[in-house]
Amino acid sequence: MKRVLLAAAVTLAALPAVAQDIAVREIGSFHVGGDVATVSGLEPRDITFSPGSPPFRYDPNGDFQAGQMYVQYVRLANPRARYPLLLMHGGGLTGVTWETTPDGRPGWQMAFLRAGHDVFVSDAVERGRAGWARFPEILKGEPIFRTMGEGWHLFRVGPADGWARDAGGRRAYDGTRFPVAAWDQFTKQSVPRWVTTDPMIQAAYDAYVQRVCPCVIVVHSQGGNFAFRAALNAPDKVKAIVAVEPSGAPNPANDDAAKVKDIPHLIVWGDFMDRNALWQRIKPSIDRWAGAIREKAGVAEELSLPARGITGNSHMLMMDDNSDQIAGLIQEWIAAKGLMR
């Protein structure tokens, strides 16, 4: 397998070295997907708005919107990219992933705007500004809340036993690039998630692609599988996918990789994979999908940062202290695929 696809001679000049102002045509947003769901048969009940105030009769029955997702866009006056760039977040998070890093540096939304892309940032169904619906009547099951500590190991910032609620007691991996002093700030970005809503989420992503694309997708973690499938569902609409640490992918036994052979794929991996059993289990399933695409004469490349000599990156590499450098590598790949004007 051809692991390092980016020529070492390519410089990082693809992203402006100095923060530049950008000429913006419009900032806007919309909700896409979803449908009306009806709740009936629940008992109206009294709810007290604030202590001492008279109770309010609340009827929980009625018609509600459910299954929509939220999309915010920044359109440039003079985009240099051929297609809009769609940034899709991972599990338990929202589009905030792509905005300012927890320690206050410009995030990838700004990086790719400055590189000349119209940038779209979304919140998946039931996350963030997408809104969420009553459960278990509309959204089945119950939401999962991520503790402040869960991501410390899951996102490969440090060992599981390196987590402590008190910041002084935390132990990260030597050489981590995650801004660990901003960990608590990062965890304010967490939102609850359901584990029963994948079909609803996928349907909204598909509707989003139909509305906005042709496009290029940069996707993180849990979003990876949704983006891979969105491409399978609309291969003429997706011009490239950059999957950053995807946590899932289609199985070639069930899905025909030939459908996406004309869509270049880049899979980006950070460091410390050997410290985490879960990621060691996940990666082969991604490799399998990438391999199937290559078998169909498609392009599925891997950018392993450690293999490029870039060490210390966590799962949240768009927040790591070398996030601009990684955005630059991705931008180079996008440009090399002929996706800039």
Next chain:
Amino acid sequence: MKRVLLAAAVTLAALPAVAQDIAVREIGSFHVGGDVATVSGLEPRDITFSPGSPPFRYDPNGDFQAGQMYVQYVRLANPRARYPLLLMHGGGLTGVTWETTPDGRPGWQMAFLRAGHDVFVSDAVERGRAGWARFPEILKGEPIFRTMGEGWHLFRVGPADGWARDAGGRRAYDGTRFPVAAWDQFTKQSVPRWVTTDPMIQAAYDAYVQRVCPCVIVVHSQGGNFAFRAALNAPDKVKAIVAVEPSGAPNPANDDAAKVKDIPHLIVWGDFMDRNALWQRIKPSIDRWAGAIREKAGVAEELSLPARGITGNSHMLMMDDNSDQIAGLIQEWIAAKGLMR
């Protein structure tokens, strides 16, 4: 009471007539406020991620972030306003209120950016990208979900008996300016809300003001009371408040209006107040607070759109078909108060 404060001779030229590109220095975001809350004593349980997959052992106990709010900002390369403009949404909604209107026109975020303000748009605690925490353990009580039909009368688009799930069966007030064909799209912006979180929401708004201000605040509906109180809590930080259809205000019997006498207030009202008993009950409490500010030699002005000859506006007037005109009137008032360079 001096009802119409804006000179009729002032033109609407304060907002550009044609959509202009804007030079943006940075788009970014942060979470502010909140604290760590701990959940303990709950039983771990098995949750099935997807049908047929092995159950996942979920431990709901641990430390979580709660009480933070989300703030997104657009900083201009060359702002013409003296202070950032903070747009604060109303109940059951998020900062999306200020973005593209449900029928696809640029919203007030763009209008005030084009008028030369650095614009900050927030999601209050437990709404949208602010995230929400487990209930009833952390957030007390339960969330309220607004039906698709509730706002039809509450937001003064039409009579209560004019609502129907089928769009063809709906009856709006004659002359409504709300884009009624986009009603269902509008209701996709709804998010659940708690009725127990006011102190948490206020604390986050106060932290927000401390972080970002001096500033000018434009606030809608439920946000009104939070903004009035944020000004009471930091009168040196707030340079003006434009309260658009506020649904609550401090009571002069409990709060000293003299504290905010140096902060010019503008209260903006739409049409059809006489059709809605709730708004007839709400408005006098706002008038009382405005009157108290004036008694202390402060500035609290009212812009009644019908009194200005502008009829048909709903409670959601930033989405009405004359939303740009109303933004223009507010921009004129801000300029008249010396808040532009």
